[in-house]
Amino acid sequence: MLDSMNDAERAAARAALPPHVPDASPARAIYAVASGKGGVGKSSIAANLAVALAARGQRVGLIDADVWGYSVPQLFAVRRSPSVLDGKMLPVTAHGVQLMSLGFFVEDNEPVVWRGPMLHKALTQFVEDTCWDDLDVLLLDLPPGTGDVTLSVLELLPEASLVAVTTPQPAARVVASRVGAMAREVRMPVSGVIENMSELVCPQCSAHTALFGSGGGRQLADELGCDLLGQVPLDVQLRDAGDHGTPVVASHPDSHAARALTTIADRLRPVRRGLAGRSLGLTPVAR
Known part of the structure; x- marks a missing residue:
């Protein structure tokens, strides 16, 4: 479902739109945030x-590419639908971030039962038929694993680089390594690894406990030949913020998790994909 605008709102929206550049990348840096398992x-x-x-x-901008398990509407407490102007969807904005999610178009808790072609079409619309406002950074929240959506992202956004998320557990690290192996196979660069749930921080005494072991993030980064961008602790405030629809870096910026996430954001750097295996759009000319 899409929202409609009156004439005055349409005029104001047109005036604020950036100039259209055919085939331009939607952002200067694009990160596909992925994991091997949910x-x-x-x-x-x-x-x-x-x-x-x-x-x-x-x-x-943030694209909720996990079309089966979309969570952006909950994480940002957004329930309104995007508007359409001149055939383009206008992303919903919350906490300064431009958002697009399939969850904006369906009723609460409505399941999405789609196969590959429909998923690819939805992602194409999110990338190409959304009026992103001159983005510096575009993040994509990918579904777990190495399925159709990840391959569609590479096709639609060849400049995207992978950010792999794992927990310290060996089981999670082994599964996440498959995402990295897929990235290597399709020549997708890896910007780094984030280890989540690295340790439990006691809200009363601030004691740190490694509930899920340790070392998984570092091992995965070594396997993929990339940086370990950071380790995010288990934090009650992080969980509470997600439940209430306000990301913890905004609601509790001084919490352990928020400080770790802010440091990781500062360390993010795009890694450009090499030219090997890519079509350069050049036609040889006979002499």
């Missing part, structure tokens, strides 16, 4: 990185 906090990481980057004065 339940490692990938969506919370993506949402908080987006808000942290926006707080630094950057223009940030």
Whole structure:
């Protein structure tokens, strides 16, 4: 469902739109946040990185590409639908971040039962038919694993680089390594690894306990040949912020998790994809 605008609202929106540049990348830096399995906090990481980057004065967009398990509407407490202007969707904005999610178009808790072609079409619309406002950074919250959505992202956004999220557990690290292996296979660069749930921080005494072991993030970064961008602790305030729809970097910026996430946002750097295996759009001319 899409919202409609009156004539005055349409005129104001047109005046604010950036100039259209055919085939231009939607952002100067694009990060695909991925994990090998569900339940490692990938969506919370993506949402908080987006808000942290926006707080630094950057223009940030976030695409909820996890179309089966969309969570951006909950994480940002957004229930309104995007508007359409001149055939383009206008992203919903919250906490300074431009958002697009399939959850904006369906009723609460409505399941999405789609196969590959429909997923690709939805992602194409989110990338190409959304009027992103001159983004500095675009983040994509990918579904777990190495399926159709990840391959569609690479096709639609060849400049995207991977940010792999894991927990310290060996089981999670082994599964996440498959995402990295897929990235290597399709020549997708890896910007780094984020270890989530690195340790439990006691809200009373601030004691640190490694509930899920240690070392998984560092091992994965070594396997992928990239940086360990940071370690995010288990924090009651992080969980509470997600439940209430305000990312923790905005609601509790001094919490342990928020400080770790803000540091990671500052360390993010795009890694450009090499030319090997890419079509350069050049036609040889016979002499």
